[in-house]
Amino acid sequence: MAASHMASSTSHKNPKLIAIPDVEIDKHGKFKYILVKVHDPDVDREFKHIVRGTAKAAFHADIYDRVSELIEEKGLDCEILGGGRIDHEPSKKSIKIYGYSQQFGQADHTITHSILLRAFKEYDQITWSNEGY
Structure with missing residues (x-):
């Protein structure tokens, strides 16, 4: 899926989808992440x-269990598209996206990259790689 398909063309008009934040990640450190499609x-x-x-x-799966519960409470459905890792260094205004999930496979890091670019406009460096675990 191309990064340009981060949302359907009318999703910006749907109040239920608008209410779901695009990004919720730790403020700093290295951690697991998931990419989720909400509909x-x-x-x-x-x-x-x-x-x-x-x-x-x-x-x-621990992240997905919590996310799916919150999404479903809002009357929406979701599916995990894969995972990876993020190295978030706010002091350097840097985020690195890499790796994969053993259980769910590798997320499309290009989509994650595009979403993080929008969420962290003030950052100097947001990169991705399919390397690493």
Whole structure:
């Protein structure tokens, strides 16, 4: 999926999708992350991608379990598209996206990269690589 397909063309009009933050990651450190597709089951083909990551999770599934619960409480559905790792260094205004999830496979880091570029506009360096674990 191309990075230009981070959301459906009408998702910006759906109040339920708008209410879901695009990014929720730890303020600093190295941690696991997941890329999730959120969609409204009542509106065909409306979706957006979100990024979630935390060092508190032992496994990528731990992040997804929490995210899916919150999403479903809002009347939306979601599916995990894969995972990886993030190295977030706010003092250097730097984020590195890399690796994969053993359980869910590798997220499309180009989509994650595009989402983080929008969320961290003041950062000097946001990069991605398919290397590493």
